[in-house]
Amino acid sequence: MWFEQVMFFVGAIGALAGAAGVVLLRNPFYSVLALVGHLFSLALLFLLLRAQFLAAAQLIVYAGAVMVLYVFVVAYVGGTDQPLGPEVAGLRKLGALFAVAVGAELCVAIIGSGLSKLDTHGAKVDAGFGTPAQIGQLLLNRFLIPFEIASYLLLIAAVGALVLARRRRGHPDAGAIEQIGHAPPLEGVR
Amino acid sequence: MSPTAWGWLILAFPLAGTLVIPLGWRVWPGRVAGYIGSLAILASFVCSVGAFITLHDRAPEARSVTSTLYDYTHTVGVNVGMSILIDPLSVFMALVVSGVSLLIHVYSVAYMDSDRGYTRFFAYMNFFVFSMLLLVLAANIVLLIVGWAFVGAASYLLISFWYRRATASAAGLKAFVMNVIGDVGLVIAAFILFKHTHSLSYAGIFGGAKETFSTNDGAIVAACLLLTVGAFAKSAQLPLHTWLPDAMEGPTPVSALIHAATMVTAGVYLIARFHVLYELAPTAADITAGLAAATLFFAATCALVVTDLKRIIAYSTMSQIGYMMLGVSTGGYDGGLFHLMTHAFFKALLFMAAGSVIAAMAGIQDINRMGGFRRAMPFTFITFTVGALALAGVPPLSGWFSKDSILGFDVHRGGYYLVLAIVGFAGALLTAFYSFRMVFRVFYGDPVPEAGSLERGELAHGEPVNPRTGEHEDTEVGFPGPEHHIAEREFSMKLAMGALALLAIGGGIVQIPGVTDWFDKFLEPVFANSKFVNDQPSTSAEWIGLVVGAGIALAGITTAFVMYLQRPGVTIALRDRFPRLHDFLEHRWYFDELYDALFVRPATTFGNFGRYVIESAFVQGTLVGGATGIVRAGAAIARGVQSGYLRAYALLLLAGVAALGLYFLLQAT
């Protein structure tokens, strides 16, 4: 038991530190790295909750693929140190205020309301809980349609990304590699 | 046919003319509109004669016939019908109105030719005649007021006939406003009478008058004074007289018809019709007579110095109507109405002849620029002189008989009325003087260039200018036409003027004291209930009055002859000797200035206050501006939410979520 609690606190502190790092660090590259740390801590917490497959998926997909994508874009776009404060008056203070308010409300809701009635130690689960086999069973039996739709969603997102970021002919691009053999700008093509 | 059938026809023909002429205004070629208008009035005159004859066939007691077309209202005690009354007084007025109108229409057929508004003119004239006939034929006070108001409207339309002239539209407005003052008095008098006698028809009011009102009762005096206000506004007597000289801005036939023969006599008709009430309120009658005498004298003095030909004749009209008012308010109804008739003849004739002279002068009306037209315009000269002789009251023309019968009656009544009669005789002296002032200034002396060219056969063709202000005009719609028509060259003008001259000369024949009394006998049934019916002066007294009048007239003419022909320059010397008196008379005793200071300035100031302070600053600025300003401010505040910043929107989202969460939390506890 004590091991679980210690691990929980390790994971929690890591997660919170990563989150704070994302928000507070000036350089966006450092923010990305903080988020990666946060994801690792979250994977640890998932393990504590007997969600092995999801912890692995988090590490491979999220921290592995998505964050790498982020790193690429940050390298391309740059984004230098920026002042943290917004220019719109009071947005910073109001933003923090409302975020705190939401957090407080959620905590009050969780702690104060009927959740205390639940068996907080969790139900008895068997050994196969959270394994890829069980997740696979669920995905292909009960949640087949959401599974298929999710794959469609991925396709749409890929196509969308292509459309958004393609280079249009004749359009001036910032920081682009010099075009080999300059194409003359076409009229009316944007 | 019965008299009332003739009566409805009398009204129907001018009404038909009013409707037919404008409907085809694009279609009538040349003078056809004038012919249609004149035919309508001719038919109306024929029907008046028919009514006269059929009425005369009845016994004198039965000579009061009413006929109702339909019930206008029939409610809580107010019973008013569209009814006309045919009795000697109304038939007499209808004959005079339709007869003189007929001759003036005939005159205008030629006179108004070449004016772009020819058709409009005859439509308005027919409308006017219809309204005047409605007024005199009405059998109840409501229809009288309707006719009264229509006549005022027609007068406004005709005075500002040349509507693009600023002076003409201002004059039309002035006439209308003063007429409205009279209308108000008339309506309030009707209320008072209705309240006491509970009837609006003449039969009801006059029948119950003697029982309802005691002599000099407050109510009846008030009602009669208000009737006087109405009559004086319409007939241009003191103090509501200032509109009449300005009304000469209208075309000359308009002045002849409305401001000489018909509309201004509506007031006289009113008092004659309501004589029963005036006899019950001697105070009101005396006040009316006093004001009439004052007007008479005032107008005669103004006519001595004014230099615009038409305005001299206008003041003469004001003065002569003073005589008529004096007559009908002191009990000399026959004299007053007789003078109404003869005055219609010779005054219309004077205006027509003046129109011919003005045409020869190419639109100029200033007698200082006229002279010596005797040889160039003989017909006009003869007719003008006939009119002037009748006006002055020279025997044996009609004016002599009529004017002096009024003054003779007042001498007979004595006391206060003798004083008024003496004023009247003084006025007669002045009348004779100024009427021949006109004759000698315009027709005698050395011929002016326009007269000289006319003798050679060329009609003067000057620049079209406003005769009052001298500003240049064009001759298109809204201004007088380019050509002028004089009597010598137009047959219809000669026809009308000749007929009126004959009537002016021989019109007195109907009432020669001691010899003929057709006029008195005809009107007798109407005034049989007057308390003066048996109090008439004797024939010899009347003849003495006539002789005195004749003497005064000849004295006046001789004075004018001496001052203008024998010793020219005397008048200018007199003017230089008494400059302040001359100015006082020339400014019409400063009545216009007085009214301007008393009424026009305060009204204008209040109007400006209303426009700039109340309307602009308060209503527009504060109320309207304030309301829209509040709405705008609110909208600006609401618009602030759309800042365009992504994070502000995100903040709003988050705030909304927090609020919802709070709500659910509170709900759950």
Next chain:
Amino acid sequence: MNVNWYLVLSAFIFAIGAAGVMTRRNPLVILLCLELMLNAGNLALIAFSRMWGNGDGQVFALVVMVVAACEVVVGLGVIVAMYRRRLNIDVDELSELRG
């Protein structure tokens, strides 16, 4: 282990993510904070799944991860397009829809 703790932790991470969205001006960092919020949601889902002994919560969390990946792809594509157009990489510059 008390599941409540995981839920409270998830709430904290969510609030921190929301504050980050509000506060930062670089759209990249805003997207990262969105990721934080999504992860907080995932954590809550998995905690509940453990509580009920049900696998549904984990499947839901998997789908959330898929959605997050798609959203990141599209968002980064927009940022790249912005950069290509020589626009300033600053969320406050995109304020043409004001008023």
